[in-house]
Structures are given as C-alpha cells and as structure tokens.
Amino acid sequence: MALFIKPHGKSGTERFLRMIGMMIILGLVVYAFWINNQSTLEKIQARNAFWDQTKVLSRSERDYVQGFIRSMRNEFGVNVRVQIILDPIMEQEIDPNEMLIVISPPTQDVGMSFPGLVRHALGDKFISALENKHFVNHFSDDEWPTSLMTCLSMIWERLVTVESNQPVPEVSREGDSNISDPESSAHKE
Template identity: 80%
Template sequence: MALFIKPHGKTGTERFLRMIGMVIILGLVIYAFWMNNQSTMEKIQARNAIWDQTKVLDRSERDYIQGFVRSMRNEFGVTVRIQIILDPVTEQEVDPKELLIVISPPTQEVGMHFPGLVRHALGNEFISELETKHFANHFADDEWPGSLMTCLSMIWERLVNVESDQPVPEVHTNENDSTPDPESSVHKE
C-alpha cells in the first residue's frame, strides 16, 4: 500500500503542477478546518463567559458583554466571567487570571474579583466605587443591565488609558453617557 499519492501526468512539468495543486488543496482544507475550530472555540468560550439566571439581558447586551470578554482576552490576556444570579452573592473559587463579576438583582448585591495586575491598574478606590456605589439605585427599576454595560465600559476605558499612558477618566454613574464598545475603541499601543 502506497503512503503517498503519486500524481499522474504525461510530462514532468504536468506532474509537478498537479503535485503543487494537491499541496495547495491540502493546505486550504487544513486552513478551513483550523478556522472552523477557532470559530467553534470562540462560541464555546463566549457561551461560558455569561451566565444569566434572570434571562433579562437582551441580544445586544449579550453581544456587548461577549465583545468585552473577547477584547479582554485578546488585549490583556484576562479571562472574564459574568454571572447574574438569583441567590445571594457568595465567595467563589476564582482563577488568578480571571475577572469575575457576580450580580444578584433580587438581593441587590454585586461581587467582583479582579486579577492582581488588573486590580493594581484600576485602583482599589475605583473598584470599591464600582462594587458599592455604581449599581446602587439601579436594581429596583431593573436598570442594572445598563449599569453593567457602563461598568464594563468604565473598566475597559480605564485599562486602555493605563496601558497607553493617557489620563485616566474619573468614575461616573451617569447612565445618559454613551458607552463605547470595547472592540471598536482606538488606543495608542
């Protein structure tokens, strides 16, 4: 049994061109398989990054969160998990390279865990403001999804500005401000 397929042709040039064609086709098949694998992994990782027991987030909010998750992983190497739960927030086992945000609308609690370098870049005061004040008064009228989008945007802006040596914006809780999309923000590298 032959391990290699021998191309047939009348001349050496024809056989060579057929061999090159087979190599190109094989390369395209391998590339397509790799791209499909990457796409499938992205979908699985994005699905695992958001856990919404309340089923309140709409499609655009989920897409925004998935964009934030992808951007954090691609730009800073940080995995992100966001959990919206119905039970009280409890202490969880968290990977040291993972950013975890847990929101419990029924109990009006927020828990956040930041990796060491991200915590240092954001600052303890900023993180404390997010945990204690940012979501306050937004649970009763179900405006917490907007507060979550603003929170993610503020985290992204602060990290991008720290990385690019630009001045860091102050913490704000005004929901009327537009929230930039983390995947489309431009920053100096």
C-alpha cells in the same frame, strides 16, 4: 503500510502541476479545519465566560458583554467571567488570573474579583465605587443592564487610559450615556 500519492500525467510538467494542485487543496482543507476549530473554541469560551440566568439582557447587550470579554482577553490577556444569577452570591473558587463580575438582581448584590495587576491598574477606590455605589438604586427600576454596560465601559476606559499613560477619568459617571464599545475602541498598541 505506506501511503504514496503519486500524481499521474503524460509529462513532467503535468505531474508537477497536479502535485501543486493537490498541495493547494490539502492546504485549503487544513486551513478550513483550523478556522472551524478556532470558531468552535471561541464559542465554547464565550459560553463559559458569560452566564445569564435572568434572560433579561437584549441581544445587543449580550453581544456587548461578550465583546468586552473577548477584548479583555485579546488586548490585556485577562480572562473575564460575567455571571448574572438569580440566587444570592456565594463564594467561588477563582483563578488568580481571572476577572469575575457576579450580579444577583433579585438580592440586589454585586461581587467583583480582579487579578492583581488589573486591581492595581484600576485602583481600590475605583473598584470600591463600582462594587458599592455604581449599581445602587438600579435594581429596583430594572436599570441594572445599563449599569452593567456602563461598568464594563468604565473598566475598559480606565485600563486603556492607564496603558496609554493618559490621565485617568473620574470614577463617578452615573449620568453619562456615552458608552464606548471596547471592540470598536480607537485604542492602538
């Protein structure tokens, strides 16, 4: 069974305009469907990429983490997962092209895994400082959310600096309260 859409009109011009109108409406419906699918896909990816069992982070902190995840995917093509868990950190299967940051505030433990190129760009000394020194003494006084935001900011700045061939900033930035938002960064290609 064939579907024929034939606009009715008294003249050829009227039929032509009705056909153009039908095409515009069909185009708008297809565009709206595509936008809805993109939005749904982004929400699903955001849910899978960020997991907070503690429910301690504020709305702005959660938005910051999700913005970092989106920015890493959009700017560098790196999939990122951030997990804040209540249990001890256990070995997980990790995609070699994925960056994983796991924090367990009750056990005061941090685990990070970086893809090869990101690991090379950040440097082993920088990564070691983040894993072993950056969060020290921040769990007991519940400052680990601020340390997480600082950690993500440091990773972002380091990658942007490496990409733009600028000098790499210092590793230790414990007292720096000027955290830049990855999504509002002035970084341009």
